[in-house]
Amino acid sequence: MSKFWSTMVKRTEPYVPGEQDNRQDIVKLNTNENPYPPSPKVQEAMLGEMKRSLQLYPSPTADELRTTIGRRYGLTKEEVFVGNGSDEVLAFSFMAFFEPGQPIRFPEVSYSFYPVYAKLFDIPYEEVPLSEDFTLQVEQFFQSKGGVILPNPNAPTSLYAELEHIEAIVKNNPDQVVIIDEAYIDFAIESAASLIRKYDNLLVVQTTSKSRSLAGLRVGFAMGNPALIEALIRIKDSFNSYTLDRLALAGAKAAFEDEAYFKESTEKIIATRERVSATLEQLGFHVLPSQANFVFASHETASAESLYKQLKEEGVLVRYFNKPGIDNYLRITIGTDEQMERFVGKLKEILNQ
Amino acid sequence: MSKFWSTMVKRTEPYVPGEQDNRQDIVKLNTNENPYPPSPKVQEAMLGEMKRSLQLYPSPTADELRTTIGRRYGLTKEEVFVGNGSDEVLAFSFMAFFEPGQPIRFPEVSYSFYPVYAKLFDIPYEEVPLSEDFTLQVEQFFQSKGGVILPNPNAPTSLYAELEHIEAIVKNNPDQVVIIDEAYIDFAIESAASLIRKYDNLLVVQTTSKSRSLAGLRVGFAMGNPALIEALIRIKDSFNSYTLDRLALAGAKAAFEDEAYFKESTEKIIATRERVSATLEQLGFHVLPSQANFVFASHETASAESLYKQLKEEGVLVRYFNKPGIDNYLRITIGTDEQMERFVGKLKEILNQ
CATH class of the missing domain: 3.40.640.10 (Type I PLP-dependent aspartate aminotransferase-like (Major domain))
Structure with missing residues (x-):
């Protein structure tokens, strides 16, 4: 706080964007970015x-x-x-x-x-x-x-x-x-x-x-x-x-x-989303029926916070919100099939499945 | 005005940027842009x-x-x-x-x-x-x-x-x-x-x-x-x-x-500015001693508004402010030497000099 700050600055509670991680070879599934490059x-x-x-x-x-x-x-x-x-x-x-x-x-x-x-x-x-x-x-x-x-x-x-x-x-x-x-x-x-x-x-x-x-x-x-x-x-x-x-x-x-490129990459993401949702359900997750490029999922036994932390240690970033009502859910961006396989692989290790 | 506009929208008096002109081959000296491209x-x-x-x-x-x-x-x-x-x-x-x-x-x-x-x-x-x-x-x-x-x-x-x-x-x-x-x-x-x-x-x-x-x-x-x-x-x-x-x-x-490129292009503009200022004075302008990439000048006989309009007809855009106290001045961006020669040439024609 400083005497030069306006009333407006003083009342702000700034947004905190999803964390960046500069580790090489990270699987970044935390800010809902598209895994595919834009149209050439x-x-x-x-x-x-x-x-x-x-x-x-x-x-x-x-x-x-x-x-x-x-x-x-x-x-x-x-x-x-x-x-x-x-x-x-x-x-x-x-x-x-x-x-x-x-x-x-x-x-x-x-x-x-x-x-x-x-x-x-x-x-x-x-x-x-x-x-x-x-x-x-x-x-x-x-x-x-x-x-x-x-x-x-x-x-x-x-x-x-x-x-x-x-x-x-x-x-x-x-x-x-x-x-x-x-x-x-x-x-x-x-x-x-x-x-x-x-x-x-x-x-x-x-x-x-x-x-x-x-x-x-x-x-x-x-x-x-x-x-x-x-x-x-x-x-x-x-x-x-x-x-x-x-x-x-x-x-x-x-x-x-x-439009053709847009349609193709969007459809790819939707197809991956459906496959990943089914896999997560098999692993004991409750997955909301997503219409986005991410899924929101809660595990029947493992806590979301601990999964988030363990995944992060393993080089997989997902988003965890420490907020009542959703604090046992993970928000997982849909990446490429390869990224999602790595994510699921790490998840299986963590869950001992 | 619309019933959906907030008090904030209603009190706005938006800024009007310098005009754009899509004519080919225009000499654009009205928005204080740099005439040189950025560093390679x-x-x-x-x-x-x-x-x-x-x-x-x-x-x-x-x-x-x-x-x-x-x-x-x-x-x-x-x-x-x-x-x-x-x-x-x-x-x-x-x-x-x-x-x-x-x-x-x-x-x-x-x-x-x-x-x-x-x-x-x-x-x-x-x-x-x-x-x-x-x-x-x-x-x-x-x-x-x-x-x-x-x-x-x-x-x-x-x-x-x-x-x-x-x-x-x-x-x-x-x-x-x-x-x-x-x-x-x-x-x-x-x-x-x-x-x-x-x-x-x-x-x-x-x-x-x-x-x-x-x-x-x-x-x-x-x-x-x-x-x-x-x-x-x-x-x-x-x-x-x-x-x-x-x-x-x-x-x-x-x-x-x-830094080298920056210094070189900045110095070029300053040199052109000094030459153009001297030329304008010879043509009967009062030119303020500029420390910018533009000059602010008023002619002893010709009105700024009419010069602005005639220059525009001739394909040279400068900035004119219809505001008391400065309404007999033109703001002229410093372009390349070639652009400034064209500007001065048109000005001479208009002033019959």
Whole structure:
């Protein structure tokens, strides 16, 4: 603490990202990254851009990328906002749509950045408990005072809420913005983007960090009614004119243009997820039915914390949350088949199976 | 306006960046970009990084880049913060050090993003008039209530305030943070970074966009006492864990490692600036003695607004500010010698000289 710190700094409780580990040959299954590299066309596009004009500012409006993303969802660029990772897009959304004094709602077990944003911007919040099976209690999100934010699929539970449930929440908050954080949606059934033209209070946030293999490039986006997108643009243009650099703009655009590659790598991950889930069940785990690129699992006898520690010693990093209600679960990112075999091998050793 | 907009969105008055112009063969002298490409080592470093792991998150702490930048100024990484362009670093600084209810001070003629940040974060401000010759009225910044922010060299005036003046302002605000925004310092005499170990309330902000030719890459940084840097990190980690992508981290580090290239291109720009200033004076301009990569000039007979428009028609973009006190000045970025010859040629035609 320092006398120079603002009230805002003093009330922050910063987010702690998944640990980094620089050991060689580590199996890193703790931050839900994609194990496959991005489309080769991403690299080509960035190479082209690199030879152009790094000394010139990038486009402040990012029209081309917004148009490309919009096209995939049948939307115009006026319905698309892009930012420096979906974390920045979410931060701008808290600034644009939520209000000090008006409590927002999000699931009690959810992305742990939401309370961090809320504290930063002094927005009160209500954490809505999940059902015992970790599914959403949909009606509990109706008629919020200040708005709703929830991930679908939820993290770290991996559970997907059917579109009719999402729609019910949007419909029952007609005067508040409902943000659906779809970081993992490409591994699930269907995006809520199809509801955007029907509801003017729905903002759908996605990222290129997971399904597009671009965590290292920092490109997230939001889709919604043009009035919502305009609010995000006003915040961004009062904060930082150029949030996406030239390489990020070019790379993300190329990623969206290679739909075949995207489909193939996404399907590979889904197939691995299904195989790993079955194996974990055979090993005595309760595995939630995942629609994400990770699974959330609890063992019938071994404690999650001790498994996490033993796996770490063996060079396998998974995510453990020391939080009531989920403190006997591990969140395990789906890697390549080879990585998952090493993980399962270590697990079997630890469990003596 | 929309019923979904927060109070914060409603009070924004977004910044308008210098215009983009997609005409071929334009001479773009309006956004103070560097006319020379970055060091070839930047491209090499980014190529190496690109082949590594774009699918993995970048370092959230950016230790390597912070260490490299610190080394140049005799500082440790605990005294250096990096962000997505100096605009983001400035935004975080407003959040970290300035307070609603406590008026801050900045020069009346200055970087036009300051009032934009102030409105966004609801921070009151006093605009301190410049002297008639556009120099700072140093004492007017003493004993501020809420802190001080000023660019040195100032933009758009191009004038540099001697280090003793900066030190006097820092010394006479012992309980407030003084931010010196040194976007253009590498074209001037000396940075205030040398004062950081002497004053715990001094934050020096710089960018790689100008002297390092990396406007397209979005890397800015701040230097100051570790307690100030910690405040910025707390804000950043409550906002976006990973603000710099892998290529930006690698590219900016390489730019700082090639000091010879940096010196050479900076000196070229300074030499061109001196030649262009002399030529403009011969053409009847009053040119302020610039210590930046641009000049600020007013013609004895021709109006700045009409010159701006005629130059634009002729394919030369300069910056014109329709603001009382400076509305008869043009801000002209220093380009290559060839670009400046074309600019001067067009100017001569317009002035019939």
